[in-house]
Amino acid sequence: YNSINLDFGEGAALNIRVDNVTGLNVRNNSFAYTAEGTGHAMYINNPDPTSQINYNNYFSNGDNFVYYGAEIEDLAALQAVNIPAGNDLNSKEGNPLYQDVTDLTPQGVQLWASAVPIFGITTDYFGNPRPTTNPTIGAIEYEPLADDLEAKSLEGPEIMLTETEYQLNFTIQNVGSQTQNFYTVKLMKQPNIELVSETLNIPLESAEVYTHIFDWTPQNTGVFQLYGKVVLPGDLNPGNDITESIKVTIFPENVTIVDLGEDTTSNNILPLSFFFRNSISQTMYMGTEL
Secondary structure, eight states: OOEEEEOSSSOEEEEEOOSOOOSEEEESOEEEEOSSSSOEEEEESOOTTEEEEESOEEEESSSOOEEESSEEOSHHHHHHHOSSTTTTTTOEESOOOOSSSSOOOOOOGGGTTOSOOOTTOOBOTTSOBOOSSSOOSSSSOOOOOSSOEEEEEEEOOSEEETTOOEEEEEEEEEOSSSOBOOEEEEEEETTTEEEEEEEEOOOBOTTOEEEEEEEEOOOSOEEEEEEEEEEOTTOSOGGGSBOOOEEEEEEOTTOOOOOOSOTTOOTTOTTOOOTTSOOOOOOOOOGGGO
16 A cells, blocks of 8 residues: 655665565555656566565556566566566556655545455554445555546647648547446636537546547648547536647648658757757658659
């Protein structure tokens, strides 16, 4: 029943790098690496001495997820290690959404009611009683709001043409405790202009994530800020109903778009280099190369 947050450096929230360990029992813990480096949510160099490891929540905001005898990229890969048999079968993966770096009260719904009772541990960090059947993962008990849908992200092309249909992926999550059946998803444009609105009857259980695909055909050229919005009648937390905006540039339908380089191309690589803000270069392409 530990909650650990590592928000700096290259270490790990749980860091065990010795071999002379026996009977390692790791259950009901929330391990979070919230820095942006190469740290891990958990680092155990040798999983063999582990007797139990389950009912944990792992989250890494950095380049790595966990190290468990080898680099592990996600929860499914961690479960596949199978040392000991069935390791992390009931564990979770996701941001615990701690209040801040010093207050580790969680808001991540996947922690709620997802731990296993341990004999002799009847209260949480603050002395609040632990449920006898389904306690919360981590040091602090909490209960999510009953009705709360969160708009997590909107993804789509950065460049579009008018009169051409595009698909944008809008991801939402039920971060409340109750299953939701009827809600509306909207594709929006700043400032508060509705582009697409669809009412859905797709059940979302607590902690479930759903990605809806908007089909949208731009009509006007220009640079726009698009975002997703979810509307749930009786939502108890309207502050998480919209995503961050994405910038979209829309050209006339008769424009031909040509990609130069790849997403990983640095900003000081020819044919276009504006690193010093005064570069001039010229590159010739044959017609067959375009």
